[in-house]
Amino acid sequence: MGKVRNILQVKGHAVYSIKPDNTVYEALQQLVDHNIGALTVTDDQNNVLGIFSERDYAxxxxxxxxxxxxxxxxxxxxxxxxTVSEEDSIEACMELMTDKHIRHLPVIDDKxxxxxxxxxxxxxxxxxxxxRQIINSLEGYIKGTHI
Known part of the structure; x- marks a missing residue:
């Protein structure tokens, strides 16, 4: 199973954030503008203070x-x-999200x-x-076309 860094390699590290003193209206505008479901709430040093989601609004x-x-x-x-780090497993993220009923996980560095x-x-x-890759490999192995 992969790690969080594998998702970020494909998805990228871009994150949309908002400051705690912004209004909910400003946050909703960002959600619409970027077609996303959540924003991280950060301080001036890019530390995660919280998260704002459509669920919070509702x-x-x-x-x-x-x-x-x-x-x-x-x-x-x-x-x-x-939060999770780039080294956390995808499986651990799935368990955390399922157990805690959350949809978004900020990824933080060692600082x-x-x-x-x-x-x-x-x-x-x-x-x-x-x-899908595992299935394709197994099918190739069974058919004798596996490289």
């Missing part, structure tokens, strides 16, 4: 009767999100700085592609 703004133009990210973000973000979709895609 549960902590809409359903609470708040307004997105007046509510700050710091008020509704998910603080201290689970706790944000270097990437993986989603449940990225993990599932990696696992499917990996299994």
């Amino acid at each position: 549960r902590r703004v809409m359903l609470k009767g708040r307004t997105s133009k007046e509510t700050l990210i710091r008020e509704i973000m998910t603080e201290n999100p689970f 706790n700085r944000l270097i990437g973000l993986i989603s449940i979709g990225d993990v599932v895609k990696y696992i499917i592609d990996d299994q």
Whole structure:
């Protein structure tokens, strides 16, 4: 099984972030502009403070009767999100995401700085592609065409 770095090699390290003092409206605009489901919330040193997702908006703004133009990210973000490193296994990420019911994992370096973000979709895609390669290799072995 692969490592988080394998996903980031394909996906890239680009991450969209927002500061805790930005409004929810500004965050929603970024989600729409980039067609993504979550933003990391970082400080000026690129340390992860939290994560803001569509789920946070639905549960902590809409359903609470708040307004997105007046509510700050710091008020509704998910603080201290689970994080992973590039060396963590894809299998461990899948277990963590499944057990904790989370869809996004910030990837941090050894200095706790944000270097990437993986989603449940990225993990599932990696696992499917990996299994497809194994199946193709086994089929080649059985047919005698395996190199």
